[in-house]
Amino acid sequence: MLRLNPVLKLLISIGLFTVVVMSLVLIISVNRSPGDYGAEVVVVEAELPRVPGEIDVLEVQSMNLSRDQVKLIANSVFNISVDPIYENNSWVFVSGWKELRIYTTGNIRFYDHEKMQKTFLRREEIMPIDKYIQLARDFVEKLKLYGLIPWKISIELNKSREDVLAYDETIIGTINGSRTYYINNVHVNFDLYYDGVRIWGSGGKVRVYFGRDGEIIGFIGDFWNIKSTRKVQLIKPDEAIQKLREVGYGSSMPRSMISRVVIKSVELVYYAPTPGAESTVIIPVYHIRGFLIGKNNEEVEFVQWVPAVY
Amino acid sequence: MNLNWNTINKVADALLVISLILLLSIPSHTTIVRAGQDDSNDKEVGVEWLEIYYDLSNLTWTQEEAEGFYNALGDKGWTKSFNWGNDLAWESDFEDPSVGGSDYVWIDSVDFAWFAGHGAPWGFYFSRDHDGDHFLIKLVHYTEVKWGDKDLEWIVISGCEVLQWKPEGLPDAINRWGPAFKGLHVMMGFDTVRYDRLICLHPWGPCVSPGERMVTYMTRSWPGPVPIGYAWRLTTGDWQPDDVYAALLAVVDNYNGYFYDNDYLPGYGYVGPDIDDPMQPEYGFVYRRWQC
Numbered sequence: 263m264l265r266l267n268p269v270l271k272l273l274i275s276i277g278l279f280t281v282v283v284m285s286l287v288l289i290i291s292v293n294r295s296p297g298d299y300g301a302e303v304v305v306v307e308a309e310l311p312r313v314p315g316e317i318d319v320l321e322v323q324s325m326n327l328s329r330d331q332v333k334l335i336a337n338s339v340f341n342i343s344v345d346p347i348y349e350n351n352s353w354v355f356v357s358g359w360k361e362l363r364i365y366t367t368g369n370i371r372f373y374d375h376e377k378m379q380k381t382f383l384r385r386e387e388i389m390p391i392d393k394y395i396q397l398a399r400d401f402v403e404k405l406k407l408y409g410l411i412p413w414k415i416s417i418e419l420n421k422s423r424e425d426v427l428a429y430d431e432t433i434i435g436t437i438n439g440s441r442t443y444y445i446n447n448v449h450v451n452f453d454l455y456y457d458g459v460r461i462w463g464s465g466g467k468v469r470v471y472f473g474r475d476g477e478i479i480g481f482i483g484d485f486w487n488i489k490s491t492r493k494v495q496l497i498k499p500d501e502a503i504q505k506l507r508e509v510g511y512g513s514s515m516p517r518s519m520i521s522r523v524v525i526k527s528v529e530l531v532y533y534a535p536t537p538g539a540e541s542t543v544i545i546p547v548y549h550i551r552g553f554l555i556g557k558n559n560e561e562v563e564f565v566q567w568v569p570a571v572y
Numbered sequence: 573m574n575l576n577w578n579t580i581n582k583v584a585d586a587l588l589v590i591s592l593i594l595l596l597s598i599p600s601h602t603t604i605v606r607a608g609q610d611d612s613n614d615k616e617v618g619v620e621w622l623e624i625y626y627d628l629s630n631l632t633w634t635q636e637e638a639e640g641f642y643n644a645l646g647d648k649g650w651t652k653s654f655n656w657g658n659d660l661a662w663e664s665d666f667e668d669p670s671v672g673g674s675d676y677v678w679i680d681s682v683d684f685a686w687f688a689g690h691g692a693p694w695g696f697y698f699s700r701d702h703d704g705d706h707f708l709i710k711l712v713h714y715t716e717v718k719w720g721d722k723d724l725e726w727i728v729i730s731g732c733e734v735l736q737w738k739p740e741g742l743p744d745a746i747n748r749w750g751p752a753f754k755g756l757h758v759m760m761g762f763d764t765v766r767y768d769r770l771i772c773l774h775p776w777g778p779c780v781s782p783g784e785r786m787v788t789y790m791t792r793s794w795p796g797p798v799p800i801g802y803a804w805r806l807t808t809g810d811w812q813p814d815d816v817y818a819a820l821l822a823v824v825d826n827y828n829g830y831f832y833d834n835d836y837l838p839g840y841g842y843v844g845p846d847i848d849d850p851m852q853p854e855y856g857f858v859y860r861r862w863q864c
Contacts, residue, residue, distance in 0.1 A: 347794075356795040379802050379834075425814070430862035433737070434824060437750045437851055449863070451814065463813050464771065464864075482809075512768055514690035514697055514732065516627040536780075536810050539773035565765055565815060 302520040302554075304507065308527045310499040317570070318490035320456060320532060320544040324366040325487045327353065332364045335408050339401075340372055340481075351540050368410060369465065369537035370483040377479040378471065382432060382444040389448075389476055391427050395419065398450035398470040401478060411485045416455045417468055425451055447471045447479060454484060456532055461486070462549060465534035484534060486544065494546075494571045499528050502548035502568050511564040515554050525552040530570060546570040614838055615650040616723070617642055618682040619783075620661035622689035625699045627710075631768045634688035637730060640781020641686045648791055653682045661689070662702035663710060668718045672704015680722040683838070686783055691731020691761070693739035693748070714748045720755025720846060726800055726835070728760045730782075735761035735819035737861060746857045749821055753857075755846040756823075757832040760804040763817040763861045771811045782811045790837040797840040801833025805862055812864035819861040823850045831858050 329346065332353040336342040340362050346353040352369075355362040359376035363369075402417060411417065420426060428449055435441040452468035454461040461484070471480030497505070503525065511523065533547040547567045554562045619638035623631045635657055646652040656665065666687070667673025679685050690697040695713040703709040708716065719727065729735070738744045749759055770779035789803035798806065801820050808818035822833035825844065835843045847855055 354795070361795055373806075375798065375802070378805075379799070425863065428863050431860070433746070433859045434856060435746050435859075436853075436856045437747055439856070441744075441746075446860070446862070451863075464769075464811055467814050469814075469863075510629040512629065512631075513765075514628050514692055517629055518627065533775065535772045535774055537773070539778070542774045545775050563765060565767070567767075 302507075302517075302523050304503060304523045304525065306503065306525045306528075308525050308552075310528055311530050313496055313499065313530050313570075315496060316493040317459070317496045317530075317546050318457065319492055319494050319546075319571075320486070320488040321491050322367050322486045322488055322539075322542045322544060324351070324540055325368055327364065327366055329353070331408075335364065335405075335410065336362055339404055339408065350538055352538070364410075365537045366540065367537055367542070368412065368485040368487040370405075370410070370481060370485070371537075372481040374473075374479040377473045377477070378447065381446050381473045381479065383446070383448075383474060384444065387474070388445060393476065394427060394448055394450055394472055397472065397476050397478075398452070401470050401481070402452065402468070402483075405483065405485075410483075412487055414456060414488060414490075415461070415485060417452050418455060419450070420453045423451065423453065427451075447473055449480075456488065456544075459546070460529065460531045461534050461544065462529075462531040463534040464536045466532070484537065486534065488544065496530075496546065496570055497548075497572060499530070499548065502528065502550070502570065505548075505568040506550055506566060509566070509568055511554060512566045513554055513562050513564040515556055515560075515562045519556045519558075520554050521557045522555040523552060524555065525550060527551045531567075533567065613651060614683055615645075616653045616682040617645045617650045617684050617686075618654045618679060619686045619688075620654075620656045620665060620679075621687070622658055622661055622697070622699055624658045625690065625697070628690050628697060628699075631689065633768050633770050634730070636770055636779075636781050637783050638686045638688040639783070640785075641728075641783025641787060644781075644784040644787035645684065648787065650684075654678060659700050661698060662700070663698045663712050664702045664704050666712045667704065667716045669704075670718075671707070671716045673716065674704070675717070675719065676722045679727070680719055680724045683723060684726045685724060686728045686730065688730040691729060691734040693733050693736040693742055696729055696731045696734055714752065717752040718754045719752050719759075720757075721848070722755075724755070725757045725843075725846070726760075727756065727758075728783075728786075728804070730761065730766075732762060732765040735759070735821060735859075735861075736763050737819070737859065745819070745821055745859050750850070750857050753823055753847075753850050755848055757835055757844060757846075758801055758820055758822040760801070760820045761818070762808075763819040764815070766812055766816050766818075769811070782807050785810060791840055797836060799834045799836055799841070801831075801835075801860070805860075808862075808864045814863055816864040817861050818864055819859065822858050822860075823847050824856045824858045825854070826856055827854045833858065833860065 336355045342355045342357045344357045346355045352363045352365040360374050363371045430446040432444040449471045465484050467482045469482045473479035529549045531549045532544045534544045548570050549567045551565050619642045621634040621638035664673045665678035695711045698710045701709045772779040786803050786807040832844050
């Protein structure tokens with residue numbers, strides 16, 4: 263190594279070591295600063311829900327569906343008469359472009375892939391809204407006959423929901439040119455409830471897709487086979503708002519730039535994961551929506567959810 | 573303690589060595605040390621993701637999201653060209669040389685790219701200033717990009733609202749992002765805000781990366797692979813709740829009636845030829861949005 267006076271060398275080494283270690287500490291601390299909650303004012307413009315002190319935790323279990331049972335459903339409800347293959351905790355039927363999955367946990371996914379991709383409807387081809395809603399109701403009622411929908415879950419059509427009837431759309435055009443609008447499908451969204459609490463999440467959907475002339479070209483049904491095994495203490499909505507401040511708003515607006523947070527809705531829901539596991543759990547969370555107001559008065563929407571249990 | 577010159581000398585040497593080792597570890601956080609990429613095939617993938625932002629809120633799952641895609645394509649034989657995260661993900665990697673960018677070295681040197689981080693209708697965000705023209709810093713603005721003039725065919729910009737159809741005060745998605753298509757086939761993203769999550773089968777795991785799920789849809793042997801745009805649709809449906817809308821923007825060949833979101837992954841089906849200038853009259857764009 264260097265041939266210097268050992269004391270001088272030791273002093274240089276200590277100095278260099280200190281500078282390097284302090285630099286690393288500074289970099290690490292700048293990279294990881296999760297506890298910065300900001301000083302924004304939170305305004306609640308929503309009616310906070312009245313919630314019980316305790317709530318059920320929902321455990322999902324396999325329904326032990328037999329091959330014959332699922333074949334009957336496939337044939338009677340979806341007009342598919344091929345033999346299924348069992349993979350990843352689901353019975354899978356494939357017939358041409360049609361694919362139907364019936365999960366052992368009670369969830370259904372059905373798509374006519376070709377029609378989901380290639381249907382283009384003009385506005386004037388759309389039937390009256392009530393017609394779609396009736397067809398969707400009839401379809402869900404038919405499914406109930408096959409025992410797939412657990413009695414503890416209620417399926418409701420909430421007409422006040424903005425997207426009870428929604429469209430997937432395609433717009434074709436050129437830069438600075440005309441626009442042609444098509445509807446790929448009309449779909450009806452149902453809500454799922456357990457004990458009055460809505461089930462929400464990537465696995466909290468009941469939706470019937472319609473193509474041309476009211477043909478059903480897709481269906482999502484999260485009819486979880488649930489069992490309540492225990493109750494857990496629920497945090498109150500105002501505590502959830504405090505938790506929201508801790509976890510952040512998931513928005514791109516810099517925390518330091520947020521001057522006000524306006525909360526427009528706070529809903530206690532059950533969060534349902536994506537189907538596919540042999541068993542799972544559905545947990546209560548608060549689903550919170552609102553917008554952030556920046557120091558320059560710009561507004562940004564946010565949606566976030568926080569656990570509703572301790 | 574028996575302290576002599578020899579001991580002091582050894583301690584000083586040890587401290588020097590440790591300091592040098594630590595010093596060498598610092599540049600990996602703050603400066604560029606990057607490898608090149610292979611341009612000799614049509615199956616190259618690159619990803620960039622951000623979880624740590626210094627002046628935006630941090631994200632949690634973007635690394636798993638993007639790396640899931642990267643590794644899954646790698647497992648299918650694709651060349652893994654680059655995987656830049658946090659401070660090493662740079663805005664200039666996406667930007668055109670005309671605004672000081674070097675997209676031709678990075679994002680436009682691969683066939684399929686995935687960005688995961690914060691987004692907005694006007695662009696997507698980075699954590700450090702690496703802007704070639706020092707304008708619109710830490711942001712890839714829609715006016716700063718031209719993709720596909722070298723290689724890029726498909727890109728996912730997985731951030732909130734980047735593909736919002738008609739944001740207030742901005743052009744619609746076709747007029748906003750269409751001029752970026754210089755050989756690019758499809759751009760995929762979200763119309764609305766989205767949740768920073770993985771595809772979880774259980775609240776506490778196991779979880780699947782949405783990137784990996786998309787590769788599964790594009791390459792599955794049974795019931796068969798689906799086109800790239802439709803794979804994005806199925807993936808977002810598995811991933812996000814129903815208050816999220818996803819979207820894509822793709823080139824249309826009006827003469828042949830071909831929509832480029834119907835491209836399959838190379839080796840799994842038809843891939844349309846590159847269109848260098850989709851502003852020519854025989855071409856156009858298709859914008860699709862759907863409820864997740």
